[in-house]
Amino acid sequence: MKIDLLQMVEYGGCSAKISPKQLEEILKYLPLPADPNILVDIDTHDDAGVYRVNDELALVLTTDFFPPVCSDPYEFGQIAAANSISDVYAMGGDPVLALNIIMFPAAKLPMEAYAEILKGGFDKATEAGVRIIGGHTIDDFPPKYGLAVVGYIHPQKIITNAGAKPGDSLILTKPLGTGIIMAGQRLGMAIDADIAEAKKLMKLLNKTGADVMKKYNVKGATDVTGFGLAGHALKMAKASKVSLRINMKKVSLIGNSYILIDEGCIPGASFRNLEFAEKDIYFAADLDYNLKMMAFDAQTSGGLLFCAPPDKVDKIMADLQDAGLLNAKVIGYVTEYEEKLIYLSN
Numbered sequence: 001m002k003i004d005l006l007q008m009v010e011y012g013g014c015s016a017k018i019s020p021k022q023l024e025e026i027l028k029y030l031p032l033p034a035d036p037n038i039l040v041d042i043d044t045h046d047d048a049g050v051y052r053v054n055d056e057l058a059l060v061l062t063t064d065f066f067p068p069v070c071s072d073p074y075e076f077g078q079i080a081a082a083n084s085i086s087d088v089y090a091m092g093g094d095p096v097l098a099l100n101i102i103m104f105p106a107a108k109l110p111m112e113a114y115a116e117i118l119k120g121g122f123d124k125a126t127e128a129g130v131r132i133i134g135g136h137t138i139d140d141f142p143p144k145y146g147l148a149v150v151g152y153i154h155p156q157k158i159i160t161n162a163g164a165k166p167g168d169s170l171i172l173t174k175p176l177g178t179g180i181i182m183a184g185q186r187l188g189m190a191i192d193a194d195i196a197e198a199k200k201l202m203k204l205l206n207k208t209g210a211d212v213m214k215k216y217n218v219k220g221a222t223d224v225t226g227f228g229l230a231g232h233a234l235k236m237a238k239a240s241k242v243s244l245r246i247n248m249k250k251v252s253l254i255g256n257s258y259i260l261i262d263e264g265c266i267p268g269a270s271f272r273n274l275e276f277a278e279k280d281i282y283f284a285a286d287l288d289y290n291l292k293m294m295a296f297d298a299q300t301s302g303g304l305l306f307c308a309p310p311d312k313v314d315k316i317m318a319d320l321q322d323a324g325l326l327n328a329k330v331i332g333y334v335t336e337y338e339e340k341l342i343y344l345s346n
């Protein structure tokens with residue numbers, strides 16, 4: 001039997017996230033624990049929480065899980081694991097341990113698919129140097145998979161949403177368009193080469209980009225996932241109390257994703273992301289519609305968005321190229337806080 005996980009879901013990957021607006025409303029009711037050892041909490045909407053153990057060591061904790069983004073169970077496992085671990089990289093941490101979180105419809109899918117998802121996750125975790133030491137399974141439809149991850153970090157070397165400084169350049173390490181390509185695949189509109197490229201990018205660990213960030217002592221970063229480039233940039237601008245100028249023409253795009261927008265292939269998550277963020281964004285009058293929607297495309301296991309100090313940009317870009325991140329681009333810069341948090345232009 002050929003297993004096709006995509007047939008089971010309407011929204012896969014990070015497109016299945018609850019809307020940022022609803023999330024914000026719910027989080028209002030959740031008290032934040034007070035403890036001086038909590039170095040990063042959800043107040044800055046960071047990628048992970050950070051807890052200080054002693055002067056030399058803090059723990060980075062995060063979890064992500066979602067429904068399938070692709071047909072093949074093994075590849076789904078790889079992508080979900082790469083995405084979960086990414087939040088530790090985005091904080092500058094070294095991922096160490098993880099637990100599997102899996103929802104699996106035992107009556108609807110063969111056990112072989114279950115094993116393949118976990119094997120994909122295990123192999124990706126191993127590539128990242130992460131040991132999976134347990135997990136939990138619920139019988140549920142459609143399937144969902146991800147990891148809860150623990151990483152180590154030095155308490156003085158945490159990279160957060162709050163670290164963007166006026167004058168910094170904004171670097172994005174992966175192309176955008178995974179949400180559009182995956183929606184295009186479901187609708188039979190995306191070509192095989194683009195689907196293959198999107199899957200390759202989603203499986204790619206953000207470790208290489210994170211190693212470069214750490215080498216140059218970068219202070220501000222996040223990874224671009226379900227809220228899209230503009231949504232995650234907005235969280236960074238808010239936390240850092242700065243404005244970000246992003247030139248969408250400079251952003252790398254996957255294959256024909258730009259053309260797919262012309263053909264109406266815009267996932268619902270893009271509109272939810274736009275609705276949440278638009279009041280804080282200035283859109284240039286001549287901003288290309290497709291590039292605007294690209295800024296809100298929900299990425300699954302997207303790239304790192306980080307702030308490079310001006311005197312280090314050239315070296316950082318050279319290192320990213322050497323590390324194989326050929327589509328890494330300088331896409332904008334940080335300014336003092338202005339009227340809007342984000343300025344999107346062509």
Ligand code: CO
Nearest residue numbers: 047087223225
């Ligand atoms: Co994240």
Ligand code: CO
Nearest residue numbers: 047063064087
């Ligand atoms: Co996350």
Ligand code: CO
Nearest residue numbers: 090160161221
């Ligand atoms: Co971060």
